[in-house]
Amino acid sequence: MNRRDEILSKVSTIPAIPTVIAEIRKLLADTDANFKELSQVIKYDLGLTTNLLRLANSAYFGFTKSVNSVHQAVVRLGTKRVYELAVAAAVAPMAKRAINGYDLSAGKLWEHSVAVAIGAEQLASVLSINLPDYTFTAGLLCDIGKIILGTFVEVNAEPIMAMAFKLGIPFDVAERRILGIDHAEVGAVLLERWNIPGCIVDVTRWHHKPDGLEGDKLVVDLVHVADALTMMGGIGIGRDGLNYRPSPEVASRLKLTTRINELVVCKIMSGLNELNNIFTLKVVDGSKNGS
Amino acid sequence: MIHTVDISDMKVSTNKEDILITYSLGSCIGLTLYDPVAVVGGIIHCMLPLSKIDPIKAKTNPYMFTDTGVQALLKAVFDLGAKRENLITKVAGGAKLLDSKNLFRIGERNYTILRKVLWKNNILIDAEDVAGSKSRTVLLYMDTGKTTIKSGGKEVEL
Numbered sequence: 001m002n003r004r005d006e007i008l009s010k011v012s013t014i015p016a017i018p019t020v021i022a023e024i025r026k027l028l029a030d031t032d033a034n035f036k037e038l039s040q041v042i043k044y045d046l047g048l049t050t051n052l053l054r055l056a057n058s059a060y061f062g063f064t065k066s067v068n069s070v071h072q073a074v075v076r077l078g079t080k081r082v083y084e085l086a087v088a089a090a091v092a093p094m095a096k097r098a099i100n101g102y103d104l105s106a107g108k109l110w111e112h113s114v115a116v117a118i119g120a121e122q123l124a125s126v127l128s129i130n131l132p133d134y135t136f137t138a139g140l141l142c143d144i145g146k147i148i149l150g151t152f153v154e155v156n157a158e159p160i161m162a163m164a165f166k167l168g169i170p171f172d173v174a175e176r177r178i179l180g181i182d183h184a185e186v187g188a189v190l191l192e193r194w195n196i197p198g199c200i201v202d203v204t205r206w207h208h209k210p211d212g213l214e215g216d217k218l219v220v221d222l223v224h225v226a227d228a229l230t231m232m233g234g235i236g237i238g239r240d241g242l243n244y245r246p247s248p249e250v251a252s253r254l255k256l257t258t259r260i261n262e263l264v265v266c267k268i269m270s271g272l273n274e275l276n277n278i279f280t281l282k283v284v285d286g287s288k289n290g291s
Numbered sequence: 292m293i294h295t296v297d298i299s300d301m302k303v304s305t306n307k308e309d310i311l312i313t314y315s316l317g318s319c320i321g322l323t324l325y326d327p328v329a330v331v332g333g334i335i336h337c338m339l340p341l342s343k344i345d346p347i348k349a350k351t352n353p354y355m356f357t358d359t360g361v362q363a364l365l366k367a368v369f370d371l372g373a374k375r376e377n378l379i380t381k382v383a384g385g386a387k388l389l390d391s392k393n394l395f396r397i398g399e400r401n402y403t404i405l406r407k408v409l410w411k412n413n414i415l416i417d418a419e420d421v422a423g424s425k426s427r428t429v430l431l432y433m434d435t436g437k438t439t440i441k442s443g444g445k446e447v448e449l
Contacts, residue, residue: 103444108315161443165425170389228388232397233338234298234317234426239443241426242317245389261395265338266345269299269355 003152004180008189010148017090017194020045024083025197038079039071042086051085051278052077060274080133087137087196088114088279094147101150101157103239109147111272112236113140114279118271119226120219123264127254132219138203139223141196145187145204152179157239164243171240172208184208211249221250226264233265235272296334299355303333303367309433316384318398320357320405320421321429323381324364325436326373332433335364340400357404365412375413381438381449382419383429398422418449 001009023041042048049070056073057066067073074082095113098106117139124131153160156178163174172182188205203220206213207227210220224247231242250256296302296313304311313321313336325332335354342349342356353359368378382405385398393399402421409416420427420440428441429449438449 157444165423165443168389168424228395231388232318232386232395234315234319234384237315237317237426239426241424241442242386242388243424245391246394248392248394251392251394256394258396258400259344262339262341262344262397265397266348266355269338270348 002180007149007152007179007181007186010151011186011190011193014094014148014190014193017087018045020048021083021086021090022195024086025195028079028083035071035074035079038082039069039074042074042082043070045086047089048086051089052082054278055081055085055275058274058278060271084137084140085278088140091141091144092279095144097147099146099150099238101152101154101239102146104146104150104236108236108238109143110236110279112230113143114275115230115233115235115268115272116140116142116223116226118275119229119264119268120222122267122271123222123226123229123254123260126260126263126267129218129222131222132199134197134200135219135222137196138200138219139226141187141191141200142204142207142223142227143183143187144190145183145185148190149175149179149181149183149186153239161239164240170208170245171243182208208244210247217250217253221254224250225254225256225261226268229261229265230268233268235268296336298336299338299352299360301333301335301354301360301364301367303331303364303371304433305329305331305371307434311431311433312428314428316427316429317386318395318401319384320398320401321383321427322361322364322405323383323429323431323438324368324373325379325431325433325438326368326377327379327436328377329372329374330433331368331371331373332431332436333364333368334429334431335360337361337401337405339397340404357401358408361405361408362412365414378414379417379436379438380409380414382416382421383427383440383449385421386423386425386427389424420449 052073056076095110117136120139160174164171175182188201191201210224228246293310311334320337337357337360340357342359385402387398425442430439
């Protein structure tokens, strides 16, 4: 068995994600299903209920009146947020573990993931783009392949690091050359196994080379830039550092400017602070932390 | 005691037993100041170059921005008795993506603003490890002022 096949076979050892996600997705796809049915599915999941209420009452959305039932929370946030939270709750335990191969201590990949998700949404908002429903989740999951590939990167750290940092080859390209596959593709294969919608799988697969995706590139573009800004902000970065190549085509498609980029970095930090208790993040900026 | 300096945060110390540490600088700038005579030291971890991008945020947290943050760190160490002529000044971070077209210039801009603020304050940089594409963790040992950079699993003195 070659290295690539060995890595792909590891994907099947990762546990499936909870069935509540499939149920929610089915309900969302069914246009006749109403808030009430959705609330019925959720209210038996205590963790999800708690987080949904916290999210509905968080500063991130800026509502002043508090809500206290699942039904009200779903109405306030819209059904797409429910799916996002369910997916987030399912992957959090895995994404929160330390990943030695990438030199990421416990919680770091998770911080990075939430930051990219917030960044993609905030970038769209700064650009006044009407963003598709799945943007947050696509951002959240883009680096999930690292939880599997980490073990293999650890074994081959030396040649990958040498190729990346001495030759200036993007880290994902170095992974592919040494291991036969990169973390983006491993992530996509894992998400397919979990039956995550294809549009989200595509974003994960192409987030380091968005120009390769055929069809509508909006979400992959947003996630690509959000990932870049999150790396620059130093949020949950490890051994691979900033050793990735940003796409000039994406920058021109989105008409990015220095001001826009820096504004979004600011908004990522604010978002992380506001969503801190929902996603149990460790990263907080100094204003909350004191010094 | 080990004190962690978060992203957009600053810490100062006068205790020889302290180690100040800030993790994973990307394009952010990490600045360490140390006065061996007064035994005063500090680290700041600034994320963005200019506070004018978000003046409200800059009021609640000046450490987030290089222009307001570096000034705040200088004031803090001077307030604790550090002298300009004794200061040992070291800089790390300001990394960038493999960005040949220079689309994302946060690291470079952070470094430029830092140089400007230090220059205005008549302070020279004694050592630096900046630019490139790696993530850096910076440690300041308060007993001797030794400053080290951890990156890719290795720790080297700056």
